[in-house]
Amino acid sequence: MALTDTQTHRIDLKLVAEMVQPETRVLDVGCGDGALLALLAETRKVDARGIELSREGVADCVARGLSVIQGDADTDLADYPDDSFDYVILSQTIQATRNPRLVLEQMLRIGRRAIVSFPNFGHWRMRAQVFFQGRMPVTEALPYSWWDTPNIHFCTIRDFVALCDLVGAEKERAVALDAAGGKVGVNAPWWFWNLFGAQAVFLLKRG
Amino acid sequence: MSDLSPSLADPLKEANEPSSLVARFGPEAPLLMDCGVVLDRWQIAYQTYGTLNAGKSNAILVCHALTGDQYVASRNPVTGKGGWWTAMIGPGKPIDTERFFIICANVIGGCTGTTGPASTNPETGKPWGLSFPVVTIRDMVRAQAALVDRLGIETLFCVAGGSMGGMQVLQWAASYPARVFSALPLATGAKHSAQNIAFHEVGRQAVMADPDWRQGRYLEEGTRPAKGLSVARMGAHITYLSEQALHRKFGRKLQDREAPTFSFDADFQVESYLRHQGLSFVERFDANSYLYVTRAMDYFDLAADHDGVLARAFAGTKTRFCVASFTSDWLFPTADSRAIVHALNAAGASVSFVELESDKGHDAFLLDEPNLFATTRGFLSAAARARGL
Known part of the structure; x- marks a missing residue:
């Protein structure tokens, strides 16, 4: 069965953290309450920075001792100089941005590497809901109705791969997780991932 | 003269002989001012709260706003009223007097005991009046640095303040980066706007x-x-x-x-x-x-002192910053704080920023704002851990 939102998120965070080299400079875009940054600061000894849209999230982060600024991924990444960070992370946020392409380009500009994790809208359960019920999918991991969702730019794994090609990003690593949080067959083709991956995590660099 | 009740101090006397602590400086430690004048006999009135630790590593300098004074957390002898930031500073408060040693000094050009136009000019024996040199935010900070030297403190754990106090915080971070471990500029800007x-x-x-x-x-x-x-x-x-x-x-x-x-x-x-x-x-x-x-606030433009590039004011800084603004502040709107944050990011500084929801306007930083207290407490606690306090 599908995991709850927090459980799924936790596996996703661990996977992202594994991709980050120790003692590097990291920017987490849309860092929420700072769970990933705190994990990275603790286990990877990184210089952890964040951007978060919500006041509550920023307040939680500051109280945790993290350097986090209130800001918007769509507009505020432009303020950072080139190569400011070793990694720029976008964890479960790309689908909520107004201009995902621009955000990804900015991430690759200000970071030497970008890490993007997102829910796969091409997963078979999503497809099944649209196909059999004729309704926009609502799952435990993505519990919003179409009219109240903050997620305005859903994509599938294949869509994201196409965007990476469009902006000239090189895929260093990619991992897909099934609904139970296990890794989907490492050597499987994209169509297989796109059908059975509930989440995907990509490690990218400028091509 | 005014009909003050007898229990209250005379403001004219306070200008020269303040009820607070006062550090006096002579020709051995002149104050070099931006306008070119050298003050070779000057004084700075201050108050302290809490205890300085053995390593002298727990000192917080609080910088006051336009019409503030050194009585940040104690009774003002002229008005008889309590300190102007008692919501923030005290035992167990976000700026905790049981943990930190808090210093607050009256600014140069002020009138509660630090040398200013109401003080007596030692050359003439009369009040300085308009013959007092025009002061800048940097002059205020130089005077505070002399006081901090006198107190034997090398590095301040934090410099904190709102509005004009926040300008001093930024100037401290720019002038003495190695002496400022953390900085808390609130409801302020790196320059005074045309409207202001x-x-x-x-x-x-x-x-x-x-x-x-x-x-x-x-x-x-x-x-x-x-x-x-x-x-x-x-x-x-x-x-x-x-x-x-x-x-x-x-x-x-x-x-x-x-x-x-x-x-x-x-x-x-x-x-x-x-x-x-x-x-x-x-x-x-x-x-x-x-x-x-x-006038000192009007003249403040930190970027102008660094070839027009604010980020250069903070180049290479190791100071940890926490910047906060308030939604209804139209004197120092959030855009002013964002400009500071932008520059700090460009300089690679460690910076947090939050825009706090309040309908109380610019004065919100002085009032009962639980979100400001939570942010301040969290920021200082994390900085204290990093400093080993």
């Missing part, structure tokens, strides 16, 4: 238009430009509030009457409130000091 200079100019003109101002020599001539200073304060006070706060507090409510009087009495509560603010201000503040300190 304009408001200040109206206030200064109100003071100078008062015939009792006597070209700045009122202390010698035994008058006080109370009307002019009061009007200046009334105008400025509006800028510290917000439309919502004024509406919530007063609306169009009438003051002690059922109907308008068809006169120019204070019919409306908001008028009565402003008149009271103006009148109580003149009892504690020197009119010339108001001219000088407003």
Whole structure:
């Protein structure tokens, strides 16, 4: 069965953290309450920075001792100089941005590497809901109705791969997780991932 | 003179002989001012709270705003009122006097014991008045640095302040980066805007238009430009509030009457409130000091001191910053704080920023704002861990 939102998120965070080299400079875009940054600061000894849209999230982060600024991924990444960070992370946020392409380009500009994790809208359960019920999918991991969702730019794994090609990003690593949080067959083709991956995590660099 | 009750201190005496602590400096430690003048006999009045630890690593310098003073968390001897930031500073408060050693000093150009226009010029034996050199935010910070030296403190754990106090925080971080472990600039900007200079100019003109101002020599001539200073304060006070706060507090409510009087009495509560603010201000503040300190804010433009690039003011800084603004502050709007954050990011500095929701306007940083307290507490606790406190 599908995991709850927090459980799924936790596996996703661990996977992202594994991709980050120790003692590097990291920017987490849309860092929420700072769970990933705190994990990275603790286990990877990184210089952890964040951007978060919500006041509550920023307040939680500051109280945790993290350097986090209130800001918007769509507009505020432009303020950072080139190569400011070793990694720029976008964890479960790309689908909520107004201009995902621009955000990804900015991430690759200000970071030497970008890490993007997102829910796969091409997963078979999503497809099944649209196909059999004729309704926009609502799952435990993505519990919003179409009219109240903050997620305005859903994509599938294949869509994201196409965007990476469009902006000239090189895929260093990619991992897909099934609904139970296990890794989907490492050597499987994209169509297989796109059908059975509930989440995907990509490690990218400028091509 | 004013009819102050006997238990309260005389503001004129306070300018030279403050009730607080005072550090006096002579020709061995002159104050070099931006305008080129060297003050070789000057003093800085200050208060401290809490205990300095053995390693002298727990000192927080609090910088006061335009009309503030050193009595940040204790009774002001002139007004008899409690400290101006007791919501923030005290035992167990976000700036915890049981943990930290807090220093707050009156600014150069002020009137509560640090050398300023109301002080006696040692050369002439008369009040400085307008012969006092024009001061800048950097002059204020230089004077504070001399005090911090005198106290034997090398590095301040934190420099904190709002509004003009926040300008001093930024100047500290730019002038003495190695001496500032963390910085908390609140509701402030890296420069004074044209609109803010304009408001200040109206206030200064109100003071100078008062015939009792006597070209700045009122202390010698035994008058006080109370009307002019009061009007200046009334105008400025509006800028510290917000439309919502004024509406919530007063609306169009009438003051002690059922109907308008068809006169120019204070019919409306908001008028009565402003008149009271103006009148109580003149009892504690020197009119010339108001001219000088407003001027210092007007001249502040940190980027201009660094070839127009604010990020250069913070190049290579190791200081940890926490910047906060308030949604309803139209004197130092969030855009001003964002400009600071932008520069700090460009300089690769460790910076947090939050825009806090409040309808209380610019003054919110002085008031009971739980979100500000939580942010301050979290930031200082994390910085204290990093400093090993």
